[in-house]
Amino acid sequence: MKLYGIRNCDTVKKARKWLDEQGIDYEFHDFKKDGLDEAQLSRWEATIGWESLLNRRGTTWRKLPDDVRDTIGAQSAHDIMLENPSIIKRPVVEHGNTVSVGFKADDWAKQFSNA
Numbered sequence: 001m002k003l004y005g006i007r008n009c010d011t012v013k014k015a016r017k018w019l020d021e022q023g024i025d026y027e028f029h030d031f032k033k034d035g036l037d038e039a040q041l042s043r044w045e046a047t048i049g050w051e052s053l054l055n056r057r058g059t060t061w062r063k064l065p066d067d068v069r070d071t072i073g074a075q076s077a078h079d080i081m082l083e084n085p086s087i088i089k090r091p092v093v094e095h096g097n098t099v100s101v102g103f104k105a106d107d108w109a110k111q112f113s114n115a
Helices: 010-022 038-048 059-063 066-070 074-083 105-111
Strands: 002-005 027-030 092-095 098-101
Touching: 002 010, 010 105, 038 074, 038 098
Parallel strands: 002 027
Antiparallel strands: 002 092, 092 098
16 A cells, blocks of 8 residues: 655644554655656546546645636646645555545545455
């Protein structure tokens, strides 16, 4: 299992704490420190869609110019996420052949019970 996010993100902290408490092994990849590979982002987009990855609630989204937010599409979202991974919903988790976004303890308990 590989968990992607930003070390200081509250949701990522909760997710990592939950994984540790459950004794589930994972590798952590910090977007800020380790960057984001374009091929990786493209695989996520192909698997779960750019709309699922793009965080439209955060400050990074709100800081974008109105014309960019109003005309966002697959390519512009891809470019923005590559340039500024802080706009990606967190955490992103690769587990087996699946990719998921976000953290909810109840959902994770079902999804990763035999991780």
